[in-house]
Amino acid sequence: MTDSTHPLRLLVVDDHEIVRQGLVALLDRRDGFQVVAEAGTAAEAVDQARRFEPDLVVMDVRLPDGSGIEACREIRAERPATRVVMLTSYPDEEAVLSAIVAGASGYLLKQIRARDLVAALETVARGESLLDPAVTERVLERVRRIATGGYTDELAQLTAQEQKILALVAEGKTNKEIAAEVFLSDKTVKNYVSSILSKLNLERRAQAAAFVAKHRQDHPGG
Numbered sequence: 579m580t581d582s583t584h585p586l587r588l589l590v591v592d593d594h595e596i597v598r599q600g601l602v603a604l605l606d607r608r609d610g611f612q613v614v615a616e617a618g619t620a621a622e623a624v625d626q627a628r629r630f631e632p633d634l635v636v637m638d639v640r641l642p643d644g645s646g647i648e649a650c651r652e653i654r655a656e657r658p659a660t661r662v663v664m665l666t667s668y669p670d671e672e673a674v675l676s677a678i679v680a681g682a683s684g685y686l687l688k689q690i691r692a693r694d695l696v697a698a699l700e701t702v703a704r705g706e707s708l709l710d711p712a713v714t715e716r717v718l719e720r721v722r723r724i725a726t727g728g729y730t731d732e733l734a735q736l737t738a739q740e741q742k743i744l745a746l747v748a749e750g751k752t753n754k755e756i757a758a759e760v761f762l763s764d765k766t767v768k769n770y771v772s773s774i775l776s777k778l779n780l781e782r783r784a785q786a787a788a789f790v791a792k793h794r795q796d797h798p799g800g
Contacts, residue, residue, distance in 0.1 A: 585612040586703050589632040591623040591649070592665070593642050597688070601636060604692055605699070618642075620649040627653040632660060634703060639666040639677070647680045654681035661702050684708040735777045743770045 588605055590613055592598040598616055606613040615626040620641045627635060635653060637646040650662045663684040664677045677685050683702045686695065701708050736744065739760070746756045757767045 585610050586634055586699070587612055587614045587630065587632045588699075589614065589623065589626055589630060589635045590616045591618070591620075591626075591635060591641070591646065592638040593618045593640075594638075597638075605636075605696070608696055611696075611699070620644040620646060623649045624652045624656075627660060628656060631657065634699060635660060635662045636699070637662055637664050637682075639664050647677050647682070650677065650682050651680040663699060663702055736774060740770055740774050740777075743767065744774050747771060747774070 588611055590598055590601045590605070592601065595618070598618065602613045602616055605611045614632055615630040617623040617626045618641075620643050623635065623637060623641070623646070626632075635650070637650055639646045641649070646664060650664065653660055653662060658681075661683040662681065663686060664682050665686050665688055667688045683706075684698060686698055686708075690698070698708055742760065743756060746759060753764050753767045753771065756762075757764045760767070762770075
């Protein structure tokens with residue numbers, strides 16, 4: 579929460595210095611906001627979050643040394659109280675799904691107006707989640723397309739082991755982490771994942787995660 583005594587502590591992450599400085603200048607002068615750190619890479623973002631313990635991270639999706647989504651996952655794993663808002667130039671539904679699974683509280687386009695960005699960050703600071711409406715519609719449409727075959731039938735195509743591995747993929751685990759958990763080699767897990775995605779007609783891990791989340795929502799306890 580923001581108030582005059584305890585401003586919201588922000589970490590701004592973007593590899594373009596001009597964009598980053600613009601965000602810092604915009605946010606730091608607002609009442610209730612205090613930019614405590616900035617970063618230009620995913621590694622720096624994780625490091626600065628660990629060092630400064632911000633309340634909120636404004637994170638670019640595409641960073642030179644990796645994905646802001648992976649950095650989001652790491653930051654949230656170490657400090658769940660920190661909220662992360664992804665900021666990007668492109669409405670990429672794959673990245674939105676990945677960001678949601680990674681624990682991001684919001685996903686906004688860089689074309690957003692300054693006052694709307696501030697309002698969005700205040701919304702997240704209150705504990706609410708948000709997504710850019712244009713992006714949300716694209717994601718929902720993608721999920722609807724995935725859903726058309728009927729979840730029960732599609733899940734029934736999977737073996738018990740494949741269903742277990744799919745659940746681990748949806749948790750955002752890497753092949754290596756999954757391999758350690760199910761006592762298989764990385765290569766075997768990779769083959770399982772390929773088989774799962776093929777059976778479910780899902781192209782990428784993010785869609786697998788969305789599929790599982792939607793299936794649980796439609797079939798509670800199932």
